[in-house]
Amino acid sequence: MSVIRAVPIGTGHYLPERIVENVEFEAKVDTTDEWIRSRSGIERRHFAAEGELTSDLAIAAANNALKNAGITADQIDAIVLATSTPDQTFPSTATKVQAALGMRHGFAFDVQAVCAGFAYALVTANSLIVSGQAKRIMVIGAETFSRIMDWTDRTTSVLFGDGAGALILEAQDGTGANTDRGILACDLHSDGTYNDLLYVDGGVSSTQTTGVLRMQGQEVFKHAVSKLAACGEAVMEKAGLTSDDINWVVPHQANLRIIKRTAQKLGLPMERIVVTVQDHGNTSAASIPLALSVACQKGTIKQGELLLTEAIGGGLAWGAVVLRW
Numbered sequence: 001m002s003v004i005r006a007v008p009i010g011t012g013h014y015l016p017e018r019i020v021e022n023v024e025f026e027a028k029v030d031t032t033d034e035w036i037r038s039r040s041g042i043e044r045r046h047f048a049a050e051g052e053l054t055s056d057l058a059i060a061a062a063n064n065a066l067k068n069a070g071i072t073a074d075q076i077d078a079i080v081l082a083t084s085t086p087d088q089t090f091p092s093t094a095t096k097v098q099a100a101l102g103m104r105h106g107f108a109f110d111v112q113a114v115c116a117g118f119a120y121a122l123v124t125a126n127s128l129i130v131s132g133q134a135k136r137i138m139v140i141g142a143e144t145f146s147r148i149m150d151w152t153d154r155t156t157s158v159l160f161g162d163g164a165g166a167l168i169l170e171a172q173d174g175t176g177a178n179t180d181r182g183i184l185a186c187d188l189h190s191d192g193t194y195n196d197l198l199y200v201d202g203g204v205s206s207t208q209t210t211g212v213l214r215m216q217g218q219e220v221f222k223h224a225v226s227k228l229a230a231c232g233e234a235v236m237e238k239a240g241l242t243s244d245d246i247n248w249v250v251p252h253q254a255n256l257r258i259i260k261r262t263a264q265k266l267g268l269p270m271e272r273i274v275v276t277v278q279d280h281g282n283t284s285a286a287s288i289p290l291a292l293s294v295a296c297q298k299g300t301i302k303q304g305e306l307l308l309t310e311a312i313g314g315g316l317a318w319g320a321v322v323l324r325w
C-alpha cells in the first residue's frame with residue numbers, strides 16, 4: 001500500500017548568547033547549584049537579551065534548518081510554531097517568522113500546548129502532510145520562558161530557559177510499513193482537570209496581564225513519569241514496535257530524574273536517551289527540537305534510525321511520536 005509519510009529533511013536551532021550558570025541564582029533566591037543539579041539535572045540555561053523576541057529565536061532556528069536541509073524558504077508550504085510565549089497576543093509568532101523568511105505564500109500558525117507543544121505541532125504538521133495540504137512544513141518550537149518567571153520563586157525560576165529548534169518535514173511516498181522513513185505513529189492526550197498544577201497566573205481575558213508561571217512541581221513530576229511512560233508504550237504499539245527497536249528517545253527536557261525514571265519504565269537504557277537538560281534547562285516547546293538539532297549536529301542520530309519523542313506540560317497536555325529518521 002502506498003502512503004504519504006512526513007519525513008524529516010533538516011533541523012536547526014538557536015540559543016540566545018547569554019548563558020546563566022546555576023550559581024547566579026544563589027544571589028537571587030535561597031538556592032544552591034547543588035540543589036538545582038541534583039533535583040533537576042540542570043547546570044545552565046540561556047536567557048534572551050532585552051528586546052530579543054521569541055520570533056527572533058525562531059527565525060534563527062528556521063534559517064539554520066533551511067541551511068541544514070539545503071532548501072530555501074520558497075520551498076516551504078507552511079510553518080507550524082509551538083509556543084506559549086508569543087511575541088504578541090496576536091498575530092501568531094509563526095506569521096512573523098513567515099514574513100522574516102520572505103514567504104508571501106503558504107500559511108503559518110501557532111500551536112499552544114505548553115511543554116507538549118512540539119509534540120502537538122509535529123502531529124498537526126504530519127496530518128497536513130498526510131492529507132495533502134502541504135508538501136514541506138517548517139515545524140518550530142520557540143520560547144522565552146524567562147519572560148514569565150517569578151524571580152522571587154526558587155521553586156520555578158531556576159528551572160526554565162529560552163531557545164528555539166526547528167525541524168523540516170517533507171511529503172515522501174512510503175509503503176505503509178514501519179520500515180518507512182518519517183512519522184510512523186502519534187499519541188496525544190490532555191486532561192484539563194489538572195489545569196491548576198502548572199499555569200500562568202495572568203492572561204488576556206482574565207487579568208489583562210501576562211502573569212507568571214506557577215507550578216506544583218512534585219505533582220507534575222508524578223504525572224510526568226506515569227503519563228509519559230504510558231503514552232510512550234502506546235505510540236510504540238501503534239507503530240508495531242517495542243522499546244528494543246528504538247534507537248533514540250528524544251524526551252522533553254524538564255528534569256533529568258523524570259527522563260531517567262521514564263526511560264526505566266519504558267525499558268530503555270540511558271545510553272539511548274538524548275539529554276540536553278544540563279545545558280538548556282526546561283525550554284518548554286523548544287526542548288525537543290533543540291535536543292534533536294543538537295544531536296543531529298553531533299552526528300548522534302543517523303538516517304534510518306528509530307526515534308521516540310515524548311513530552312508533557314501545562315494542561316496537563318502530553319503526547320508522543322515515533323518516527324524513522
Ligand code: UT7
Nearest residue numbers: 030031032035039040115154155217218220221254255313
Ligand atoms: O515542563 C513541564 C513539566 N514540568 C516538569 O516536569 C517539572 C516537574 N517537577 C520537577 O521537576 C520537580 O518536582 C522540581 C525540580 C520542580 C522539584 O524537585 P522535587 O524533588 O520534587 O522537590 P520538592 O518540590 O519536593 O521540594 C523539596 C524541597 C522543599 O523543601 P522542604 O519542604 O522539603 O523543606 C522545597 O521548598 O526543596 C525545596 N526547594 C528548593 N531548595 C533549594 C524547592 N526549590 C528549591 C530551590 N533550591 N530552588
